[in-house]
Amino acid sequence: xxxxxxxxxxxxxxxxxxxxxxxxxxxxxxxxxxxxxxxxxxxxxxxxxxxxxxxxxxxxxxxxxxxxxxxxxxxx
Numbered sequence: 113x114x115x116x117x118x119x120x121x122x123x124x125x126x127x128x129x130x131x132x133x134x135x136x137x138x139x140x141x142x143x144x145x146x147x148x149x150x151x152x153x154x155x156x157x158x159x160x161x162x163x164x165x166x167x168x169x170x171x172x173x174x175x176x177x178x179x180x181x182x183x184x185x186x187x188x
Contacts, residue, residue: 117125129148136144153162 133141133144156162156165
């Protein structure tokens with residue numbers, strides 16, 4: 113069973129996730145993301161779906177653009 117978030121909820125969660133990553137700091141970013149993923153995997157409760165999500169997230173992962181780096185530095 114696949115469920116989708118309402119676009120507004122997706123945008124809000126994306127912003128909260130970005131803030132949490134910033135709060136974790138550069139040295140703990142990877143640990144935070146791994147812990148978040150594990151907690152969400154527990155909620156999904158289906159190993160195959162979690163593995164597909166990992167593969168989907170890694171597939172065609174974009175290289176950060178210069179404009180994205182500038183936004184992160186200025187906080188806009």
